[in-house]
Amino acid sequence: xxxxxxxxxxxxxxxxxxxxxxxxxxxxxxxxxxxxxxxxxxxxxxxxxxxxxxxxxxxxxxxxxxxxxxxxxxxxxxxxxxxxxxxxxxxxxxxxxxxxxxxxxxxxxxxxxxxxxxxxxxxxxxxxxxxxxxxxxxxxxxxxxxxxxxxxxxxxxxxxxxxxxxxxxxxxxxxxxxxxxxxxxxxxxxxxxxxxxxxxxxxxxxxxxxxxxxxxxxxxxxxxxxxxxxxxxxxxxxxxxxxxxxxxxxxxxxxxxxxxxxxxxxxxxxxxxxxxxxxxxxxxxxxxxxxxxxxxxxxxxxxxxxxxxxxxxxxxxxxx
Amino acid sequence: xxxxxxxxxxxxxxxxxxxxxxxxxxxxxxxxxxxxxxxxxxxxxxxxxxxxxxxxxxxxxxxxxxxxxxxxxxxxxxxxxxxxxxxxxxxxxxxxxxxxxxxxxxxxxxxxxxxxxxxxxxxxxxxxxxxxxxxxxxxxxxxxxxxxxxxxxxxxxxxxxxxxxxxxxxxxxxxxxxxxxxxxxxxxxxxxxxxxxxxxxxxxxxxxxxxxxxxxxxxxxxxxxxxxxxxxxxxxxxxxxxxxxxxxxxxxxxxxxxxx
Numbered sequence: 001x002x003x004x005x006x007x008x009x010x011x012x013x014x015x016x017x018x019x020x021x022x023x024x025x026x027x028x029x030x031x032x033x034x035x036x037x038x039x040x041x042x043x044x045x046x047x048x049x050x051x052x053x054x055x056x057x058x059x060x061x062x063x064x065x066x067x068x069x070x071x072x073x074x075x076x077x078x079x080x081x082x083x084x085x086x087x088x089x090x091x092x093x094x095x096x097x098x099x100x101x102x103x104x105x106x107x108x109x110x111x112x113x114x115x116x117x118x119x120x121x122x123x124x125x126x127x128x129x130x131x132x133x134x135x136x137x138x139x140x141x142x143x144x145x146x147x148x149x150x151x152x153x154x155x156x157x158x159x160x161x162x163x164x165x166x167x168x169x170x171x172x173x174x175x176x177x178x179x180x181x182x183x184x185x186x187x188x189x190x191x192x193x194x195x196x197x198x199x200x201x202x203x204x205x206x207x208x209x210x211x212x213x214x215x216x217x218x219x220x221x222x223x224x225x226x227x228x229x230x231x232x233x234x235x236x237x238x239x240x241x242x243x244x245x246x247x248x249x250x251x252x253x254x255x256x257x258x259x260x261x262x263x264x265x266x267x268x269x270x271x272x273x274x275x276x277x278x279x280x281x282x283x284x285x286x287x288x289x290x291x292x293x294x295x296x297x298x299x300x301x302x303x304x305x306x307x308x309x310x311x312x313x314x315x316x317x318x319x320x
Numbered sequence: 321x322x323x324x325x326x327x328x329x330x331x332x333x334x335x336x337x338x339x340x341x342x343x344x345x346x347x348x349x350x351x352x353x354x355x356x357x358x359x360x361x362x363x364x365x366x367x368x369x370x371x372x373x374x375x376x377x378x379x380x381x382x383x384x385x386x387x388x389x390x391x392x393x394x395x396x397x398x399x400x401x402x403x404x405x406x407x408x409x410x411x412x413x414x415x416x417x418x419x420x421x422x423x424x425x426x427x428x429x430x431x432x433x434x435x436x437x438x439x440x441x442x443x444x445x446x447x448x449x450x451x452x453x454x455x456x457x458x459x460x461x462x463x464x465x466x467x468x469x470x471x472x473x474x475x476x477x478x479x480x481x482x483x484x485x486x487x488x489x490x491x492x493x494x495x496x497x498x499x500x501x502x503x504x505x506x507x508x509x510x511x512x513x514x515x516x517x518x519x520x521x522x523x524x525x526x527x528x529x530x531x532x533x534x535x536x537x538x539x540x541x542x543x544x545x546x547x548x549x550x551x552x553x554x555x556x557x558x559x560x561x562x563x564x565x566x567x568x569x570x571x572x573x574x575x576x577x578x579x580x
Contacts, residue, residue: 013580056414059578076416084414090406094343103336106326107415151411152555 002070003159003190004032004055009064011050011214026214027064030127032192032207037185039201040194042211043313048194049087050214056084068159081110087163087194089144093137097128097147100136101154108155115154122150125183128177139226141168149180160184162193166200178204202305212311215314225308229274230300232267233281241292251284261296274280326439329417330425337429338436341395347433350394354387358448365452373452374542380445381463381538388471389498393524395430396478405531413579415439420571425524427567430475438468459489462552463541469559474498475530476566483570484577501532 011025025047032038042048053059054066057074068078091100099120105115123129126146131139136147145168152160160181166174174197181191181204195201198294201208209219218225235253237244237313240262248254253264268277285295325335341347361379365372400423403409410421429575446456477497481490500507504527511523534555540547 053410053579056410058410058413059580060576076418079414079416082414084411086407086410086414088407090408091411091412092340092408094339103332104411104415106332107329107412107417109416112326148411 001034002031003034003068004030004038005065005067005070006030006051006055007065009051009054009066010062011054011059012062013045021209024214025054028211028214028216029064030209030216030219032175032190034190035185035188036206037181037191037204038193039208040192041196041198041201041208041213041309042194043196045213046211046313047214048211049163050163051211052084052194055161057201080155081094081158083155083157083158083160084147085145085152085162085165088167089148091136091144091148091151095131096135097123097150098132100147101150104151105154110155111207118154118156123155125153125180126150127173142170142173145169146173146176149177153184157189159167159190159192160210162191164195164196165193166197174200198305198309208305210309212313218308222305226305227303229302230268230277232265232301233305234297234299234301235264235266235285235288236296236298237264237288238294238296239292244288244291244293247287247291253284262293329415330421330428333412333417333422333425334428334432337399337426338432338568340399341391341429346394347391347467350387350390351437354383355444357383358362358441358445362448362451371557373449376449376452377445377457377460377542378538380448381460381467381542384438384441384445384464385467385470385538388434388467390453391434391437392430392471392474393478393491393498394495395433396475397482397487398572399426399430399477400487401487401490409579419575423483423571423574424567427476428481430452430479431472434471434475435468438464438471459539459541459544459547462547463537464556466535466537466552469556470532473501473532473535473559473562474564476563476570480566480570480573483573497530498532500526501530502536503533504531505533529562534558 007029009025010023012021012023014021024045028047028051040048040051050059054061055068055073056079066073068075069081071078092103095103101119101122102112102115105118106112110118119132120129123132126149128143128146128150131143131147136144139147145165149162149165152162159299162181165177169177178200181193184191185204205222207219207221208225210217210225237248238261245254245257245262248264250260253266254262255265256263266281272280281298285298287318289295324493325331358376361376361383364379364531365375368375401555403412403426409422413419442460445460449457474494474497478490478494481493485493507523508527511520511527514523537547537551539545540551
């Protein structure tokens with residue numbers, strides 16, 4: 001079942017009423033399935049936050065449609081089933097954690113009694129136990145991020161949308177947020193989050209979408225996006241002879257060398273098939289051994305999400 | 321108290337806006353200066369000729385009115401803008417609450433602040449006047465009541481402008497409408513005598529739409545000139561209608577606005 005459906009979403013902005021229209025989101029279409037963790041990837045200015053803002057009617061699309069749970073995004077019955085953490089959240093800092101969560105829980109339709117039970121639970125979940133009477137003013141950026149997460153899940157929503165939830169968190173905090181997402185997933189919740197941090201996506205997401213300059217470049221499961229085939233092999237040679245050095249150097253494989261070892265990398269050619277690549281590896285290894293080399297290790301490398309991301313998004317110039 | 325505000329999201333937004341304003345240093349400073357002015361009126365009264373208590377009441381009511389106008393414009397233009405600027409509205413708008421409810425809640429919150437400020441300052445004025453006369457002057461009540469009604473109109477005007485423009489422009493326009501409204505009678509007189517038909521139309525229209533002069537019962541209350549029921553209720557009805565119209569137009573702008 002599709003929880004979020006986005007079709008042909010386009011957004012044109014005008015900085016001032018006299019300035020020309022600028023397209024920040026260009027005909028984006030994707031869907032998010034029930035119970036999955038969906039990563040929304042892209043560099044700054046890719047259109048991730050714009051898409052998320054449209055999902056909450058913070059801004060309105062120039063064209064296209066967005067639906068959540070099969071209903072238009074502004075529908076109140078939809079909003080009561082969705083939790084949201086905005087990017088770099090700022091909250092009323094005179095409130096205590098409890099007052100803050102009461103306010104947001106109350107807006108979500110929770111009764112004071114239900115909130116009394118729920119607040120300690122969510123504070124425990126986001127690792128903020130013992131802060132219920134502390135003022136938000138005294139919180140660090142990471143703590144604000146966590147309390148923001150708490151307001152997003154206070155009403156036990158079926159869908160949680162997080163805009164850059166890892167921002168401002170230290171490695172431990174990031175780990176806790178990842179664990180929280182996995183916990184929510186185990187409760188059959190759907191999580192949609194935008195991020196720059198590829199390792200987080202790789203470790204927890206079922207599916208991802210990659211955006212750049214307002215356009216959706218790809219969308220699918222990690223297996224679909226990342227090639228399962230070996231893309232390169234790293235070889236470490238011990239006690240290398242001069243002949244081996246010259247041979248590897250002539251092939252352009254010599255990555256680094258010391259007096260006792262050589263590190264070399266053999267990459268797959270763009271149109272090279274797996275048998276062809278394997279045969280090339282075998283030939284280099286045999287020739288190297290023949291030249292007096294002692295092969296210490298040979299490690300095959302597969303494509304990572306980072307490789308896919310860099311390949312699709314391209315260099316800095318293409319993003320500006 | 322809390323349970324009452326939990327009954328409806330609009331009330332929650334109103335209560336939150338009220339609490340937000342209570343933490344504003346600018347409003348505390350403005351209140352302090354108004355209190356100082358009322359205290360200073362005691363000395364102004366001393367140098368007047370047998371008008372001691374009238375001077376204190378007149379200056380006191382003027383100080384409360386000035387403070388109220390400042391609060392109404394300051395909160396009216398900043399309340400929505402600050403939520404947009406700080407992006408606190410993002411997490412609020414994601415909840416099952418409509419934009420019109422946010423707008424109305426903000427207005428109600430400002431009303432709460434204005435009513436609290438005027439009531440507190442009025443109590444303070446009565447305390448100060450108790451140094452001169454040992455009785456409560458009930459004649460001031462209608463003047464204070466209409467002062468509140470006028471302030472609610474100014475807040476609605478400020479909210480209306482802030483629903484589509486920047487705080488600076490909103491404050492400028494709101495203050496302009498307030499000043500024009502306060503001299504609407506004189507403006508209409510000028511218009512009647514003017515040979516310029518455009519100015520005549522403008523001046524008389526302004527008096528019909530933004531007649532804030534009828535809300536000023538200060539002089540009549542202080543000088544014990546009788547105030548009749550219609551002098552109070554007509555302006556109250558006019559205020560209710562004008563506020564409703566202003567909020568409807570604010571809603572029309574606010575509901576389709578992109579919060580960038």
